[in-house]
Amino acid sequence: MWRSIRKFFQFFVDKPIKKGAVLYDRYEVISVIGTGSYGIVYLCKDLKTNENRVVKQLRPSKRRIKKEIKLFENEISILRLLNHKSMPKLYDEFSNNGYFYYVMNYIEGENLEDQIFLNHKTFKETESLLLLARLLELVAYLHKNGMYHQDLRIPNILLKDKEPFLIDFGLSKQIVSVDPICSSSKELEMKQQDYYDLGDILLYLLYTTYSSNNKKVLPWTEELSLKKETVHLLKRLLRIQEPYSDISELSADLHAALLSKEK
Missing domain, CATH: 1.10.510.10 (Transferase(Phosphotransferase) domain 1)
Structure with a gap:
């Protein structure tokens, strides 16, 4: 029962950001390229560099859960340490109105x-x-x-x-x-x-x-x-x-x- 309620809640709360929206006055959403158990991933255009970037958002349904925020922050800390051509490179992190995001390079593949x-x-x-x-x-x-x-x-x-x-x-x-x-x-x-x-x-x-x-x-x-x-x-x-x-x-x-x- 509780699982069904949670899924119902997530269906209405975790709606992806629409194409054309600009995040952090810099990253314009092009499309959704993935969804995971705790994140939504967008392909965005960096309006300052004119390059494609990947922006990951902590699911809105999880943004008030300390454990989920900690997991999200842990991923950022790992990405900050990475320095390998075959792994993501962290460019930015930000929050807006209680929503959490970070920005990576776009890997074509x-x-x-x-x-x-x-x-x-x-x-x-x-x-x-x-x-x-x-x-x-x-x-x-x-x-x-x-x-x-x-x-x-x-x-x-x-x-x-x-x-x-x-x-x-x-x-x-x-x-x-x-x-x-x-x-x-x-x-x-x-x-x-x-x-x-x-x-x-x-x-x-x-x-x-x-x-x-x-x-x-x-x-x-x-x-x-x-x-x-x-x-x-x-x-x-x-x-x-x-x-x-x-x-x-x-x-x-x-x-x-x-x-x-x-x-």
């Missing part, structure tokens, strides 16, 4: 989820492993700088000229504890969550070339015909076998899986 499900793009085993390798480079950058994405999913990956871009850092975290034992344990937990998500993405990619006439649902180890090195990599990513605790170990197994495809 196609959403990986749409490419798979709408455009029917497929990835063979080697292509899947190569894309995983590129994603792992981005995750390595984050982990090296004490950041953990925690929401690595195909909707949060853009592809441009086969190069992946990571977006949506709404659930991302940093290590801030002064207790080294607690920090080390938490760090490993967050690392392994990112690794698990990478395994989930790899499985999605591998299934894009799969078609079955078998009515019985089988585990992926039986449905997919993969090199044993790729199976080993996936089992550890997905915690079926001992999970990875270090990115160098993961990279070594990924390299081995790629080499096996060349034989």
